[in-house]
Amino acid sequence: QGKFTLLRDTRTDGSFLVHHFLSFYLRAGCKVCFVALLQSFSHYNIVAQKLGVSLTAAKERGQLVFLEGLKSCLDLLFGEEEEQSGQPSPLQFMSESASSLKALFDFVRTSLTPTGSNSWKGPVLLVDDLSVLLSLGATPVAVLDFIHYCRVAVCSQLKGNIVVLVHSNEDSEDEENELVVNSLCHHSDLILWVEGLATGFCKDVHGQIKIIRRVSLELTAEQDHVQIYQYKIQDKNVTFFARGLSAAVL
Amino acid sequence: AAAGGAARGRGVTSFQRKAAAGSRLAAVAGTRPSVRHGQLLISSGLPSLDCVLGGGVAVGTLLLIEEDKYGLYSNLLFKYFLAEGVVCGHDLFVASAKDHPDNILKQLPAPLLDDTQRNELGGEATAVKSEDFQDSMKIAWRYQNLPKMEASPTSTKFGHYYDVSKTMSPELSQSIKWRSFYLPEELSSQPKMKTCNMNSAYSRLLHSIQRIIYQEGFDGSDPQKKQKTILRIGIQSLGSMLWGDDICSNDTPEDIHSLTKFLYVLRGLLRKSLSACIITVPAHLIQNKAIMERVTNLSDTVVGLESFIGSERETNPLYKDYHGLVHVHQVPRLNSLICDVSDTKDLAFRLKRKLFTIERLHLPPDLSDTVSRASKQDLAESAKLLSSGCGAMAIGKKHLDF
Numbered sequence: 001q002g003k004f005t006l007l008r009d010t011r012t013d014g015s016f017l018v019h020h021f022l023s024f025y026l027r028a029g030c031k032v033c034f035v036a037l038l039q040s041f042s043h044y045n046i047v048a049q050k051l052g053v054s055l056t057a058a059k060e061r062g063q064l065v066f067l068e069g070l071k072s073c074l075d076l077l078f079g080e081e082e083e084q085s086g087q088p089s090p091l092q093f094m095s096e097s098a099s100s101l102k103a104l105f106d107f108v109r110t111s112l113t114p115t116g117s118n119s120w121k122g123p124v125l126l127v128d129d130l131s132v133l134l135s136l137g138a139t140p141v142a143v144l145d146f147i148h149y150c151r152v153a154v155c156s157q158l159k160g161n162i163v164v165l166v167h168s169n170e171d172s173e174d175e176e177n178e179l180v181v182n183s184l185c186h187h188s189d190l191i192l193w194v195e196g197l198a199t200g201f202c203k204d205v206h207g208q209i210k211i212i213r214r215v216s217l218e219l220t221a222e223q224d225h226v227q228i229y230q231y232k233i234q235d236k237n238v239t240f241f242a243r244g245l246s247a248a249v250l
Numbered sequence: 251a252a253a254g255g256a257a258r259g260r261g262v263t264s265f266q267r268k269a270a271a272g273s274r275l276a277a278v279a280g281t282r283p284s285v286r287h288g289q290l291l292i293s294s295g296l297p298s299l300d301c302v303l304g305g306g307v308a309v310g311t312l313l314l315i316e317e318d319k320y321g322l323y324s325n326l327l328f329k330y331f332l333a334e335g336v337v338c339g340h341d342l343f344v345a346s347a348k349d350h351p352d353n354i355l356k357q358l359p360a361p362l363l364d365d366t367q368r369n370e371l372g373g374e375a376t377a378v379k380s381e382d383f384q385d386s387m388k389i390a391w392r393y394q395n396l397p398k399m400e401a402s403p404t405s406t407k408f409g410h411y412y413d414v415s416k417t418m419s420p421e422l423s424q425s426i427k428w429r430s431f432y433l434p435e436e437l438s439s440q441p442k443m444k445t446c447n448m449n450s451a452y453s454r455l456l457h458s459i460q461r462i463i464y465q466e467g468f469d470g471s472d473p474q475k476k477q478k479t480i481l482r483i484g485i486q487s488l489g490s491m492l493w494g495d496d497i498c499s500n501d502t503p504e505d506i507h508s509l510t511k512f513l514y515v516l517r518g519l520l521r522k523s524l525s526a527c528i529i530t531v532p533a534h535l536i537q538n539k540a541i542m543e544r545v546t547n548l549s550d551t552v553v554g555l556e557s558f559i560g561s562e563r564e565t566n567p568l569y570k571d572y573h574g575l576v577h578v579h580q581v582p583r584l585n586s587l588i589c590d591v592s593d594t595k596d597l598a599f600r601l602k603r604k605l606f607t608i609e610r611l612h613l614p615p616d617l618s619d620t621v622s623r624a625s626k627q628d629l630a631e632s633a634k635l636l637s638s639g640c641g642a643m644a645i646g647k648k649h650l651d652f
Contacts, residue, residue, distance in 0.1 A: 073446075174544065
């Protein structure tokens with residue numbers, strides 16, 4: 001409860017973790033607010049169906065609030081002049097020069113605040129992915145502010161969890177992105193760092209995942225626990241194994 | 251399986267829900283469902299590139315080509331994409347700031363549909379194959395069963411060959427519906443519109459594309475306008491100075507977000523309509539590498555072309571058969587956890603006797619009597635290059651010397 005998990009990928013695609021967390025929390029009965037900036041709703045829906053969860057059904061019963069970034073930006077740019085129902089679009093920052101993500105935060109907060117009618121277990125905020133906000137014009141400080149506000153609202157006040165995906169590259173020249181990623185790393189309770197293998201492409205091992213439990217944040221003078229596994233992605237699940245012990249080797 | 255694939259193939263667009271009443275969509279010309287994820291695919295115009303991309307370009311996605319140094323070969327790929335649209339009967343939308351779209355459409359390569367020409371081509375291809383298989387491999391017999399890189403696939407309905415030495419006949423190129431967006435003409439007209447703080451050229455282009463999609467019914471919003479064809483969008487040299495963007499000329503550009511915002515909104519438009527888009531970007535001119543990283547993350551398929559013209563590789567005997575290298579930087583994961591990553595990471599292209607093909611890079615055998623230092627150095631350089639590639643791969647820091 002009240003945990004901030006950071007999904008980080010380097011030289012590979014860590015979106016399989018997003019799909020996993022989405023179906024995991026939906027199956028657990030939590031109320032999920034999914035800020036899906038990168039892909040369309042049907043993409044997530046089809047993958048979730050393979051993992052055993054139906055996003056359309058979850059949306060209908062109010063368990064899932066889905067913000068489809070690709071669709072919202074179209075409404076923003078090509079929509080009618082009059083404001084629809086008085087609520088500004090969550091992606092308002094794209095059309096304003098003052099790039100504050102307040103509209104997005106308000107959207108998150110209103111969707112996760114319990115309305116009292118349904119009792120779902122713990123709210124969850126899922127973001128895929130945060131680096132897109134920088135590409136759309138938000139400053140790194142605005143993005144960090146947004147995450148901070150979300151942490152206060154979701155983790156502290158509502159005792160929920162947050163899971164955020166970011167991209168990072170080792171010799172990346174995108175300094176703004178590196179700033180955001182480093183800052184988030186310091187504040188996370190759990191970091192799942194997905195990397196491509198340093199030795200190159202392999203058909204049987206798609207990458208390695210580093211699980212870092214930030215025990216050092218609990219001020220017990222312990223170091224962070226780090227575990228490293230390698231993984232292979234299949235059509236309906238992902239298999240994890242110890243380094244060097246992939247099925248192709250054994 | 252094909253019919254089921256076609257019904258499932260609407261996964262990327264919003265058609266899935268609208269056609270949920272079990273109606274089967276009639277097959278659209280020039281498309282086929284992907285074997286892997288049921289997505290509707292169209293040919294990029296180059297069958298060898300289709301192989302590399304896992305069957306073709308998925309409808310609703312964006313194919314980004316990083317231009318080679320003089321734009322020669324990326325321009326060729328651009329024309330192949332449009333020519334394929336003409337041959338399949340798709341609608342075209344061509345946007346350019348430099349060449350007038352009318353001229354681009356007049357210079358499309360002619361398709362090799364004539365039987366005699368195809369036989370001549372087929373003869374060439376089979377001649378090459380028979381040389382290889384004259385004696386079924388005696389020494390390297392382990393490699394006998396490895397799948398060959400398909401440079402000449404057998405099916406003819408999906409993907410065609412084009413003769414770059416001939417231009418397409420006007421009757422053929424005028425037989426389909428096409429729209430154009432020529433920036434110098436557009437700038438003079440057009441009233442004010444919402445820009446989202448984007449470069450005005452980009453926002454005009456977006457509005458133009460959105461208008462076509464909406465009016466012609468490609469997004470399925472109007473049940474009366476049932477579209478039976480794909481809209482192929484081609485945008486040339488996006489990000490160059492002619493589009494009013496200074497990312498190619500300035501280390502610290504004024505507005506680094508215009509191009510990325512444009513790509514984001516464009517992908518939103520593509521995802522909800524029956525269209526596919528090819529964009530060429532002069533990536534080698536963009537000084538701020540962070541922009542290219544963001545552009546790559548916001549695109550679906552990213553292919554970079556590196557030509558040997560003017561570089562020391564032109565005279566390098568290692569590359570004598572080829573005209574350049576192909577780097578597949580990214581392949582999308584659509585509706586699935588896995589993506590169609592080709593096993594071959596080292597690809598090169600060549601333009602030989604009318605045909606442009608993308609093949610696996612073969613280094614010729616080192617037949618010199620003494621192992622010269624120069625060629626060993628080149629081998630090391632090319633090996634470093636060979637190890638970079640698709641997004642699933644890492645750039646190996648150490649050169650593993652066997």
